[in-house]
Amino acid sequence: MTDLKILSGGAAQGLVERLVAAFNVVSGLDVAGEFGAVGAMAANLRAGAPADLVILSRAVVDELAGQGLVIKSTATDIGRVETAVAVRVGDATIAVGTANDLRTALLAADEIFTPDTQAATAGIHFAKVLVDLGIADRVTKRLRMFPNGMTAMRHLSVSSARRAIGCTQVTEILNTSGVTLVGPLPPGHDLATVYTAAITTGASAAGAAQQLIDIMVDPRHAALRESIGFGQIER
Template structure:
């Protein structure tokens, strides 16, 4: 009976000790990696006992929040932004490239799939569409504006071009636009949207996403462990399944 009593006492002490050791990792991440992190975070939580608090927004929005003092443990943003934040002392100098993502063309599920296999076919598809849209701001939006200029169709697209405040997947699903363009990983999750295909290879623009820990993080060990978990073989398989290429 005494032995059982001692074991019960030890078990009782172990529970609060275990709870005290558990960390909550606050992650600020680009919407492009949303579905990837939503799949991988629970695996990390199960394996470590730590919790992951995910906040998603465009990388440029999260950059501003970090600069304004928003607390976080891990930031997963476009690599140039992460590098810039490291340069200003907001993120630790040791950064890890997590994934690369290309731009895709989205249409409403079941709609006639446009031919976008070549530069000329892609150009004609945009000119024939009743409406074309992409999310305002961000690296993708900036690149597409430049691309339309290079293709010589910027003026022709103006009357039917829509700069979206929400997601491209939602916009093609509800009929707001006929053709949308965004990161492939942001198209695949939408049941009402369909990936018509990536941009032609000679027009494609790849965006790199990197992770870094906050220099002010109180959970640096757990934050570092979370980033490491995003680079393992299992994580790489998930990254590919979500429409991205592992870093």
Template structure:
């Protein structure tokens, strides 16, 4: 009798152990991610899920602004999140407000501003400040984003080049949608945004980054909101996104990976 029952007992123990293993080690992480890190995240997320057994449920939205989808507004409404990925200084503001755990902050990548033209159009020279100034003055229309890069262009870049008055009538901030989209449609001649947000859009050709002396480098960082349901797994995800193993996908997306995880 004992011999006949033994396989059944072993089977039951196997089911119990496997169930405990899944419940103990697998988690569904809720992630809020902003635009600039989207391409890198989409490439890296399946690798993290495969390696850990955890799954990622992702909500998308800008790092700031009045849109309901903006990450700060999502958190204000009480939407649950285990990890937020966003512009560094916007994340710092959430830390000050007590909405993100201070010690969880980790820098993931640097993001630089680039320019696109409609696919097939001639690519103007923007390799030096002088060349960029000439290109902007000659352009019929200029579009830039309503995110950190666009705010910098509108408030600082044009002033630095001394062309604020000359471009005022032909330069416009584009809300909510990717700038490269209005370039691809032919609505505007030149488009400026963070490189990682320009590259995925079909119908627009990437010209290059603006000169380093005129750059506004945006740091993308990740953190763990207070009240996160899976803080340990959240730290695991952040370490992975900031790791040397993730760097090739980060760089491929148009961001500049950092040498090591920093806080």
């Protein structure tokens, strides 16, 4: 049986995994997904990695369409994903509702878990937030960086630090056991990223790729998308 090959940002992993069974029923195919930092997944496609479908940030999908690597007419927005803060299950509640709250929480943390600050959407943004808060130099040694947000959250969940905190996209937090969502980054430092699926120009299973896109955006799965952390897109 042929697999549908996907290159996807980690933000969409939970959604894809929950819809694999429905996809298998209509297509007869399984999914072979590689999930990681958006920048890394785009680089893999540019380097010639085989893929039928990409699920990346809208901005990156537009870039890939301009480079002739994905079919622009197939680009379909899945939803908005906020960048948020997490702590371990059982840890004391912290406040992150204002910039001052967030600064205080980060300065109090012994370890700070984040995805790649060079290639991951949330990691790149979080690095900027640290600069904007004026604490980048003070917390650099406490940063624990990983290739993607879910890996960062898994390490947060087993951290032995007295006070540990993490920042990544809300879908990756909700899809990782052992961590709990605190809340989105505060106004002025927030980030909501639109994730978009598109069929690649080199797809060997373009029809099946379209079937998965249709399943992901099916109105009947709206509650599932919301529970995983995909918000509606403001138009």
